[in-house]
Amino acid sequence: MKSKGKWYCGRVVFLLALVIAVALVGVGCVSGLTPIGWSGGIVSNSILYVGSNEGRLVAVNLADESLKTSDPLKLASQPGLFGCAPSAGGGCGAGISRVAIYGTPVVAGDLVYIAGYNGKIYAYDKNDISQPRWVYPPEDYLRDDKKDIVPIVGGIVAAQGRLYFGGSDGKVYALDTNTHKELWKFPTDDKIWSTPAIDGDTLYVGSFDKKLYALNAADGKKKWEFVTEGAIISTPLVYNNTIYFGSFDRNLYAVNACDGKLKWKFMGKNWFWAEPVVFNDTIYAGCLDGNVYVLKADSGQEVKIFDLKSPVSSQPVIVDSSVIFATRKGVIYSIATGSQDIKQVADLKADVDGPLTAYEGIVYIHTQQLELQRINAANGTLYSPVSLKS
């Protein structure tokens, strides 16, 4: 009788332990549930500004490799069981202790602006980034609708004394950089994770509601909209009066900037996640199917396809006459725009999701391993990485 009691007790404990263990393993093994961030960099006066995966703005002096970091962006709320707090913009697996930064910082005047997954825009002094000069909305701001935080995934566009960005609440915002006040906001029907693009007085932004919007930058009035068959997350590229962007329907679209009419579309085998680049009337678009599609900008005619054997999610850069691509696995390729030849430049053996940055012939790559890798685009020399750890 006693042994059976023990057996029962053991069974109860075993089952409970099993459930907890499986829950922990199941959650812990899932990759991609924790917002980490993939900010690219921007260079101003030989200083590269980048949002680190520790939730800080980092300023790297490219001359002497010295580092300055801001205080970490403030979390909206604390994590729950097993580090899970999806409602707070967090996720599961590692325990959220920092704010993810996805958008590349922008520099305008004396300030560096950065958007956080905690739903806030931070403005830092270029020379002293330890504390933000101002934050929008303020840290003690309570939203009118008292809803959860509105994560910002896309980047910011700065133009004519204004900041433009989209939020996960589906709204496009325009802020006055002097007053830090909201000038206007434009609602869409779903989340916005795309970074807007501005050309003249028109702002272009894609939404999860499958539409690309052209808005009047002055007042946020809609000029036109273009409907696709999938959500739009890629940043639009404006070139020669044409907007190029990818959609979740696997097409790369070319739309007339004036009236929003379709010029052409090209279908890949997966999403065109990253913004394409253009050189000599030729579009270079990386796709999550592992290919780089080279297309004629005016007609969408296929010029060449390069198989990089790994998805491409980071925006490429143009250095001299070469287009530099990075795969998600960290293999760097250079495509010569003249001969359309490709060569592998380096293998970082690190995950790369964020946009690449080029400055004076050096390509800077922010990896998920909290490092800033540096590659000479001309000869492929890989310099020692700069650690972004604070």
Added chain:
Amino acid sequence: MNIWELIIQQPVINILIVMSHYLANNFGLAIIALTVIVNLALLPLTMSQIRSSKKMQDLQPKLVDLQKKYAKDKQKLAQEQMKLYKESGVRPAGCALTMIIQMPVWIALYQAIMLALAVAPEGLLNLSKYLYPWQVVYSVLPLNPDFLIMNLAQPNLILALLVGVTMWLQQKMSMTPQADPRQAQQANMMLWMMPILFAYMALNFTSGLSLYWVTSSVFRIILQYRVTGWGGLRKQAPTPASESDKKYLKFEAAQEKKSSKDAGADIVDADSISSRKGTRIFKTDKYKFQPDKDRERHRKK
């Protein structure tokens, strides 16, 4: 992709997405539909476990006999019990087996929910590698997380409570009456601990997973009801004062049930007898502990 992703995670993700598309872009309905399908696939196993549980109830009198017979030889008792289980086709670990088999589905579902609902940008980016090359899959992503008044990507208190309540009901219905107070105590602990644990987990995970648990529990409640009726949910008889009285009561109830039309648990019969006679059965002399008379009556039967 590894084997887990290829065999479990990828199909679950794509099935959920396609279902969501055909169910008016409602991810909640897709989760419910998938849960029903998973439970239907596990139906033979579940039914076997429920029937096993039912047999376990029927075996109680024999187990009591064995306990009496081999009270001083625990090893022999264990052997005889196992022999009895084997002969009767009872699998004591059946419940655990069903739960363990479902665990990969929970994990895959959790992963699918987190990835498909674009809870984190990295999740959506990673999702791309799991998608089958069907246009319908690409065009509906990312999925709408709203279901009724809930956001399936976030925890929900009401659904977490429902997880606990439905799981408790289901466990209570399938509970086997225990002759041994220690076993009864363990079973009772299990009855409360599991629902509390799952409700707590539901409070911290996405409510999409909670929706799966609730639907699954409701499905099993229906099955349980069809096989055993309300089972342990029926009003339980008061515990007799002595150990031997309790054993006797279980024994009698089980014997009575065999001749009745009802297919419920032992306690069900006791209640039905009580209601038919219009008296409280435990006050009658018939149910008093009378070892000699009882053995004699049992032999005659």
